[in-house]
Amino acid sequence: MKTDVETDIDDVEELINVPVKERRLITQPYDNSVSSLIEAVSSKRLYLKPLHDRPHFQRNYVWDKKFASRLIESIILNVPIPPVYLSENEENELDVIDGQQRIYSIYMYVKNQFQLKGLEVYWNYNGLRFHELPAIHQRSILNYSIRSVVITNQSHPEIKFDVFERLNTNTRPLNSQELRNCMYRGNLNDLLHELVLHKPWLDIQDTKEPQGRMQDAEMILRFFAFHIGGVKNYKTPLKIWLNHTLKDGKHYDPKKIAKLKNAWEESIDKILLVFKPEEAFRRPDEKTGKYSRTLNKSIMDLQLYYFSKKSVDFLKQNKKEIRRAFQAILEDDAFKDLLTKSVDHKSRTEARFKKWDEFFGHLG
Numbered sequence: 001m002k003t004d005v006e007t008d009i010d011d012v013e014e015l016i017n018v019p020v021k022e023r024r025l026i027t028q029p030y031d032n033s034v035s036s037l038i039e040a041v042s043s044k045r046l047y048l049k050p051l052h053d054r055p056h057f058q059r060n061y062v063w064d065k066k067f068a069s070r071l072i073e074s075i076i077l078n079v080p081i082p083p084v085y086l087s088e089n090e091e092n093e094l095d096v097i098d099g100q101q102r103i104y105s106i107y108m109y110v111k112n113q114f115q116l117k118g119l120e121v122y123w124n125y126n127g128l129r130f131h132e133l134p135a136i137h138q139r140s141i142l143n144y145s146i147r148s149v150v151i152t153n154q155s156h157p158e159i160k161f162d163v164f165e166r167l168n169t170n171t172r173p174l175n176s177q178e179l180r181n182c183m184y185r186g187n188l189n190d191l192l193h194e195l196v197l198h199k200p201w202l203d204i205q206d207t208k209e210p211q212g213r214m215q216d217a218e219m220i221l222r223f224f225a226f227h228i229g230g231v232k233n234y235k236t237p238l239k240i241w242l243n244h245t246l247k248d249g250k251h252y253d254p255k256k257i258a259k260l261k262n263a264w265e266e267s268i269d270k271i272l273l274v275f276k277p278e279e280a281f282r283r284p285d286e287k288t289g290k291y292s293r294t295l296n297k298s299i300m301d302l303q304l305y306y307f308s309k310k311s312v313d314f315l316k317q318n319k320k321e322i323r324r325a326f327q328a329i330l331e332d333d334a335f336k337d338l339l340t341k342s343v344d345h346k347s348r349t350e351a352r353f354k355k356w357d358e359f360f361g362h363l364g
Contacts, residue, residue, distance in 0.1 A: 024156040025163065029083075029149050034075070034106055035142040041107050046086070046094045047185070048104055066118035068105035069126075073119045075106070075144045076137050083147035085167055087160055087183065090153055095182055097151065098167040110141065157247070158240060176239050177218035180246050187257050188224070188249025192217040195261065200268045203277040205295070219297060220264060221246060223304045227263055231305070231353045238344040267308040273315045274307075274322050283330060283339075298343050302356050318363050329359040 032040075040046035074081060084099025096103060108114060112129040119126050130138065151160055164179050174182070181189060195201065196210035196217050210216055225245040226234070235241045252260075271280050281300035282291045307315065315322070329335050338352045 024154070025159050026152045026154045027149055028152055029147060031145045032148050033142065034110070034144045034146065037103060037146065037148075038107055038110055038142075040094070041103070044093070046096070046103075048096060048100065048107065063101050063105055065114050068109065068114065069116040069118050071102060071105050072109050072116060072141065073122055073125075075141050076122060076125075078140070078144070081146065083149055085149050085151065085163075087151045087164070088153040089183075089185075092153070094150065095185075097164050097182070106141075158243070161243060175213055175215070176242070177214040177221070180221075180243060181214060181217070184243070184246040184250055186246075186250025187252045187254075188246055188260070191249075191257050191261055192220055192246075195220050195264055198265060198268065200265075200272060200277070204268070204271075204280045206278065206293070218242070219295070219300060222297065222301055223264060223267070223308075224249070224260060226301060226305050227260070227308060231350065234346060234349055236344060236346045263308060267304050270307040270310065270312065270315055271303060273312065274319050275303075284327075296339065298339050298352060302352065305353070306356065306360060314364070321363055322360070325359045325363065329356065332359070 037046065041048050071081065081102065082099070084103060085097040086094040086099075087097050088094055109116075110130050112131055115127050115129055116122075116125050117127070125133065125137075130141070133141075151163060161179060161183060164174070164183065196214075201216070201220075202208060202210075205211070205216065221242050225242055228245065229241075278293075279291045281295045281303060282293075283296055283299065284291045332355070335352070335355050338348055338355065342348050343352075
C-alpha cells in the first residue's frame with residue numbers, strides 16, 4: 001500500500017507573481033506537415049517524452065489503440081484536429097506543452113508500431129499498419145497539416161511555466177513537478193528520476209515503485225533546494241524556488257551530481273538510524289501514538305536538513321535523545337501551528353527551522 005503525502009493549501013493556491021509589465025510571452029504559429037513533425041521527432045529537435053525519456057517517463061502515454069486509431073481516421077478524412085503547443089528551450093529544441101498524446105500516436109502509427117482498430121468510416125482499414133494502407137492515404141497522412149504554436153525562448157521563463165499550467169486545465173492537470181519534468185530536462189532532473197528508485201526511500205513510502213504523479217521526485221528536489229541554497233536563502237513562492245533549483249541543475253557537472261546523490265542517500269540512511277521506515281517524515285497520532293501513513297513535507301524538510309549535517313556516530317550516540325526531542329517538539333502548540341497553516345511562507349518556514357533548533361540545539 002502506497003503512502004500518501006500531505007497536501008497543503010499552498011500547493012493549490014500558490015501563484016506565479018510576475019509583474020504585468022514583465023509578463024513577456026512571444027509565440028509563433030506554424031502549419032507543420034505530419035512528415036515534418038516526424039522528422040523533428042526522429043532528429044530530437046522535437047522532444048517527445050514517451051519516446052525520448054523512456055524508461056522513466058512519468059506522464060505515461062495513456063491513449064489506447066482504438067483512440068489513437070480514431071485520430072488517424074480523422075486525419076485520413078481531413079478533419080481538423082486541435083493545435084499543438086510547443087515550447088522552445090535554451091538549446092532551441094522544442095518540448096511539447098500540449099498535444100503529446102496526438103503527436104506520439106501519429107509518430108507510432110507512421111512507424112508501423114500498431115494496427116488500426118475500431119474505425120467506423122474506413123472500417124476496411126482495421127488491422128492495417130501504415131505501410132499497408134493504400135499509397136494515396138499514406139500520402140494524405142504525411143501531408144496532413146497540424147497547426148503548431150511555439151512559445152519562443154524569448155518569453156519570460158516563469159510565464160512559460162504559467163502557460164503550461166493553463167493549457168493543462170482542460171485535461172487531467174499536470175502538477176508542478178510534472179511541469180518541471182517537462183520544462184527543465186537536464187542532469188539534476190535525471191538524478192531525481194534515479195533517486196526515486198532508491199530502495200530505502202521506497203521503503204519509507206511503503207511501496208515498490210515510484211509515485212505516478214512525481215510527488216516523490218518533488219520531495220527530493222525540496223531536499224536539494226535546502227541543501228544547496230540553505231534556509232537563509234529560501235524564497236517564496238516555493239514553486240518558483242524549486243523551478244530555479246531544477247533549472248540551475250540542468251548543466252551540473254558529473255562531480256556535483258555525484259555529491260548531491262551521495263548527500264541524499266546518506267541523509268536517508270541517517271534518518272533510518274533513528275527512525276523506522278514507517279516513522280520517518282511522519283507525525284504520530286496525539287491519542288494513540290501510532291505514526292500516520294501520510295508523509296509530512298515540512299517534517300521531511302526539517303529532518304533531512306538536520307540529519308544531513310550530523311555524523312553517523314553522533315546519531316547513534318544520541319538516538320534516544322533525538323526521538324525524545326522530536327516527540328517534545330510535536331507537542332509544542334506553536335510548532336503544531338507552523339505545520340498546519342501557510343506552511344510554505346518564508347516567515348513561517350524560517351520560524352519552523354528556528355523552533356527545531358530550540359528543541360534540538362542542546363544535543364550539539
